[in-house]
Amino acid sequence: MDDLYRELIIERNRSPHFRGELEPNDYTFQDENPLCGDNIRIDVRTDDAGFITEAAFSGHGCAISQASSDLLIESVIGKSVEDVKKMTKEDVLDLLGIELGPVRLKCALLPLKVIKAGLYGMGEATDTL
Amino acid sequence: MKDCKQFTGDFDTLKAEFPTLWRKVSSGADLVYLDSAATSQKPDCVLQAMDEYYRLSNANIHRGIHTLAEEATAAYENARKRIAAFIGAASSKEVVFTRNATEAINLIAYSWGRKNLNAGDIVVLSEMEHHANLVPWQILAEERDIRLEFIPVTAEGLLDMESYQEILALEPKLVSFTHMSNVLGTINPAKEIISQAKAAGAVTLLDAAQSLPHFPVDVADLDADFLAFSGHKMCGPTGVGVLYGREALLRDMPPFLGGGDMIRKVYLRSFVSNELPYKFEAGTGAIAEVIGLGAAVDFLSGIGMDNVDAHGREITQYAMQVLDELPWLHILGPGADKRGGVVAFTLDGVHPHDVAQILDWDGVAVRAGHHCAMPLHERFSVPATTRASFYIYNSHNDVDVLVESLRKVKKMLG
Ligand SMILES: Cc1ncc(COP(=O)(O)O)c(C=O)c1O
Numbered sequence: 271m272d273d274l275y276r277e278l279i280i281e282r283n284r285s286p287h288f289r290g291e292l293e294p295n296d297y298t299f300q301d302e303n304p305l306c307g308d309n310i311r312i313d314v315r316t317d318d319a320g321f322i323t324e325a326a327f328s329g330h331g332c333a334i335s336q337a338s339s340d341l342l343i344e345s346v347i348g349k350s351v352e353d354v355k356k357m358t359k360e361d362v363l364d365l366l367g368i369e370l371g372p373v374r375l376k377c378a379l380l381p382l383k384v385i386k387a388g389l390y391g392m393g394e395a396t397d398t399l
Numbered sequence: 400m401k402d403c404k405q406f407t408g409d410f411d412t413l414k415a416e417f418p419t420l421w422r423k424v425s426s427g428a429d430l431v432y433l434d435s436a437a438t439s440q441k442p443d444c445v446l447q448a449m450d451e452y453y454r455l456s457n458a459n460i461h462r463g464i465h466t467l468a469e470e471a472t473a474a475y476e477n478a479r480k481r482i483a484a485f486i487g488a489a490s491s492k493e494v495v496f497t498r499n500a501t502e503a504i505n506l507i508a509y510s511w512g513r514k515n516l517n518a519g520d521i522v523v524l525s526e527m528e529h530h531a532n533l534v535p536w537q538i539l540a541e542e543r544d545i546r547l548e549f550i551p552v553t554a555e556g557l558l559d560m561e562s563y564q565e566i567l568a569l570e571p572k573l574v575s576f577t578h579m580s581n582v583l584g585t586i587n588p589a590k591e592i593i594s595q596a597k598a599a600g601a602v603t604l605l606d607a608a609q610s611l612p613h614f615p616v617d618v619a620d621l622d623a624d625f626l627a628f629s630g631h632k633m634c635g636p637t638g639v640g641v642l643y644g645r646e647a648l649l650r651d652m653p654p655f656l657g658g659g660d661m662i663r664k665v666y667l668r669s670f671v672s673n674e675l676p677y678k679f680e681a682g683t684g685a686i687a688e689v690i691g692l693g694a695a696v697d698f699l700s701g702i703g704m705d706n707v708d709a710h711g712r713e714i715t716q717y718a719m720q721v722l723d724e725l726p727w728l729h730i731l732g733p734g735a736d737k738r739g740g741v742v743a744f745t746l747d748g749v750h751p752h753d754v755a756q757i758l759d760w761d762g763v764a765v766r767a768g769h770h771c772a773m774p775l776h777e778r779f780s781v782p783a784t785t786r787a788s789f790y791i792y793n794s795h796n797d798v799d800v801l802v803e804s805l806r807k808v809k810k811m812l813g
Pocket of ligand 1: 436609
């Protein structure tokens with residue numbers, strides 16, 4: 271129990287560093303987890319070389335999806351769009367530092383799904399990360 | 400072999416009959432099962448009845464001449480009779496086995512709906528329906544250009560009966576609604592809704608998935624035309640549900656699925672439908688599950704549905720009273736006097752998923768999400784809720800464990 275809700279997750283859920291919306295932006299995407307109704311939008315700004323300069327998330331969800339969003343955004347700022355497109359499930363789990371069962375995994379991975387769909391310019395997010 | 404008929408309304412000892420309730424969860428805590436609105440646990444005698452069929456009489460039904468086939472057919476049809484009696488049906492011809500309540504409602508939409516509904520016709524539903532009583536009608540609305548009207552839900556969580564009168568003035572063809580909300584717990588005045596629908600010339604379908612497990616439901620008394628429920632929420636197995644239909648209506652309806660068992664005669668290019676209820680039961684049915692549901696009905700009848708009802712009300716009242724004392728917890732829906740054993744709530748600053756997760760560490764099994772009622776959650780402007788639901792094996796102690804654990808959640812995340 272102390273594992274799943276470790277201090278970092280509780281703290282980032284309570285006071286996220288990257289909550290908000292960016293208008294205008296270069297990439298934006300929004301999606302939800304139909305199982306629980308969690309809804310996340312991520313806005314991204316990039317420079318001319320294709321590096322992410324700013325990003326923010328909005329929407330609502332459980333502590334895991336909120337903390338995961340915040341930590342993911344922290345980790346992508348300064349990265350190139352192409353590198354972020356290559357991020358995997360393991361990268362997100364490393365950021366969170368926890369192990370998750372199949373149901374909560376969906377919560378944790380929703381922000382990655384959303385940011386990748388935005389960067390790929392997809393009509394719809396997919397589960398294949 | 401345990402006889403499902405032997406039990407009485409001694410609720411202190413009933414829990415012992417449910418094997419799952421004696422286990423621990425992954426954290427090592429004792430299980431406190433508060434998710435019976437999703438599916439109930441199953442008593443030993445029901446499991447044994449199904450096991451006995453597989454071990455002793457396993458055979459396909461209706462066509463066989465041998466001993467096993469005769470035994471299996473007798474057990475299956477006998478279960479149908481007891482289930483018919485349990486819901487007050489005039490005859491077992493009116494009891495059609497389906498996979499679940501969802502399939503029963505789809506059967507009505509597909510068969511009765513396609514025969515009787517045309518462009519512009521009105522079907523009345525309510526804002527508190529489970530997706531099972533929404534989507535089949537949306538599919539039909541798309542296909543047939545029928546119009547859906549919704550009885551609104553008041554802020555208290557009751558059906559708005561005044562608006563209902565206005566909707567009835569539009570002369571709907573069908574009124575299909577839930578007897579008890581799986582989120583608000585609201586028990587709707589089914590008898591009144593049905594008699595008013597009848598007076599307006601509409602056919603009625605009652606979704607009894609939540610009500611039938613909890614209190615006496617009698618189709619004759621309610622005067623319902625159709626009624627749908629699932630076995631798995633009332634101590635029976637998954638994989639079997641029931642569509643009750645008034646005989647005259649069922650007789651006029653075209654078949655749902657085609658294949659073996661539902662026919663009397665088959666030619667290369669045509670068929671003649673079988674008699675009721677077999678016309679609607681294509682292919683090999685869920686034989687063991689039907690037998691299990693028969694046993695579940697014996698179990699509940701032995702306890703007495705009035706006793707089941709009284710116990711449910713008592714626990715719900717207690718739960719509402721103690722949950723009400725938590726200022727950061729908000730219950731959706733009406734007071735205890737108007738609801739069955741379902742309490743959905745939100746917790747200030749904590750997402751339902753996190754609530755359910757932390758409760759699980761204390762062994763408390765609740766459900767988090769929209770409970771297959773997204774429009775209803777939208778109505779109350781909440782994306783999701785946490786739901787605790789109670790059944791015959793729950794006690795005050797279970798409620799106390801829930802409350803203790805909720806305090807912990809609040810301290811940790813709130
Ligand atoms: C009110 C109501 N109707 C219908 C259903 C659907 O039951 P099933 O999934 O067994 O078909 C449920 C189950 O949650 C329910 O609560």
